[in-house]
Amino acid sequence: MNPYFCGMENIFTDEYFMKKALQEAEVAFEKGEIPVGAIIVIDNKVIARSHNLTEMLHDVTAHAEMQSITAAANFFGGKYLKDCTLYVTVEPCQMCAGALYWSQISKIVYGATDVQRGFTAMGTKLHPKTVVVSGVMRDEAADLMLRFFAQRRK
Numbered sequence: 001m002n003p004y005f006c007g008m009e010n011i012f013t014d015e016y017f018m019k020k021a022l023q024e025a026e027v028a029f030e031k032g033e034i035p036v037g038a039i040i041v042i043d044n045k046v047i048a049r050s051h052n053l054t055e056m057l058h059d060v061t062a063h064a065e066m067q068s069i070t071a072a073a074n075f076f077g078g079k080y081l082k083d084c085t086l087y088v089t090v091e092p093c094q095m096c097a098g099a100l101y102w103s104q105i106s107k108i109v110y111g112a113t114d115v116q117r118g119f120t121a122m123g124t125k126l127h128p129k130t131v132v133v134s135g136v137m138r139d140e141a142a143d144l145m146l147r148f149f150a151q152r153r154k
Helices: 014-030 064-076 094-103 136-152
Strands: 035-041 043-052 085-090 107-112 133-134
Touching: 014 035, 014 043, 014 064, 014 085, 014 107, 035 064, 043 064, 064 085, 064 094, 085 133, 085 136, 107 136
Parallel strands: 085 107, 107 133
Antiparallel strands: 035 043, 035 085
């Protein structure tokens, strides 16, 4: 055992990476996009980061998760995201969950639940080997969405 690392806490927690996804969501907010941010990580290294671009690209498929999947696949030069973790501020919709299914991503960590359009409410299945962790920094992610829609209603 290395004495220099004895007793050191692992800083690479789900909260650590979710903060990075929340930074992406803030960028989306500033651009007038629905504030969802996503990153994909492998071996504690961020290999893709994105946020919603549906308004800018005039593309209903330009969700943060879809942008991250594409960026990560380009990083690897292949379509499978085994051993990767997606951190996303809001529960993926069924479109994104379908793409995540086909990517065979190993783990999905999300913040706020989307009770109307989330993959859980829609009954969408993920790959059987995908591990899901929900509620990480839920309040921060939900607050960002609430602020965005409150601002839009003014």
